[in-house]
Amino acid sequence: GAGVSQSPSNKVTEKGKDVELRCDPISGHTALYWYRQSLGQGLEFLIYFQGNSAPDKSGLPSDRFSAERTGGSVSTLTIQRTQQEDSAVYLCASSLTSGEYKEQFFGPGTRLTVL
Amino acid sequence: AQSVTQLGSHVSVSEGALVLLRCNYSSSVPPYLFWYVQYPNQGLQLLLKYTTGATLVKGINGFEAEFKKSETSFHLTKPSAHMSDAAEYFCAVSGSGNTGKLIFGQGTTLQVKP
Numbered sequence: 001g002a003g004v005s006q007s008p009s010n011k012v013t014e015k016g017k018d019v020e021l022r023c024d025p026i027s028g029h030t031a032l033y034w035y036r037q038s039l040g041q042g043l044e045f046l047i048y049f050q051g052n053s054a055p056d057k058s059g060l061p062s063d064r065f066s067a068e069r070t071g072g073s074v075s076t077l078t079i080q081r082t083q084q085e086d087s088a089v090y091l092c093a094s095s096l097t098s099g100e101y102k103e104q105f106f107g108p109g110t111r112l113t114v115l
Numbered sequence: 116a117q118s119v120t121q122l123g124s125h126v127s128v129s130e131g132a133l134v135l136l137r138c139n140y141s142s143s144v145p146p147y148l149f150w151y152v153q154y155p156n157q158g159l160q161l162l163l164k165y166t167t168g169a170t171l172v173k174g175i176n177g178f179e180a181e182f183k184k185s186e187t188s189f190h191l192t193k194p195s196a197h198m199s200d201a202a203e204y205f206c207a208v209s210g211s212g213n214t215g216k217l218i219f220g221q222g223t224t225l226q227v228k229p
Binding site for chain 2: 031
């Protein structure tokens with residue numbers, strides 16, 4: 001079956017614009033995670049969805065960042081009024097259920113460049 | 116709070132030589148530990164994980180890691196490096212609670228010389 005897919009693979013935007021990044025998890029996976037990979041900060045957790053539960057947003061760096069997951073499947077990460085420090089690779093992962101030892105399957109990422 | 120430290124941002128070995136990538140963790144609860152590999156322009160792929168039980172864990176591509184609680188370490192090894200092992204490697208600990216969010220080390224880039 002298909003793995004986690006993300007779109008677009010690359011996004012170049014101007015400072016101050018809004019961007020939307022999309023993640024399609026593996027079918028049947030109930031848990032979905034967003035991470036950010038940047039040169040200065042390494043790999044950081046952003047947000048986590050599990051079924052119909054309230055998401056864990058503890059990793060979102062500012063209120064410019066938001067995410068939603070519609071119908072328990074596809075997720076969209078939105079960054080408003082982008083800044084140059086938002087430039088990074090945004091990775092999405094999904095797992096069959098949540099839990100400390102459940103393997104997370106990662107997508108190829110979206111490389112965001114803010115000019 | 117949990118954290119992961121990977122010693123050495125870059126490691127270079129000759130083809131056929133031993134690979135040793137170091138990882139130390141900090142956790143107030145029994146940790147679940149992972150090693151992921153990232154090839155250029157690709158996502159992360161799980162190499163191996165430690166949850167409970169046997170402390171020596173074998174993974175894909177001939178890699179293994181040993182959980183040493185007394186040393187708070189989870190070093191990754193491979194007896195003989197192959198050119199295809201050149202990639203970036205990340206050690207991670209699962210966050211406390213049941214969300215499963217991963218806390219990553221800074222990563223180690225492995226270079227394999229012919």
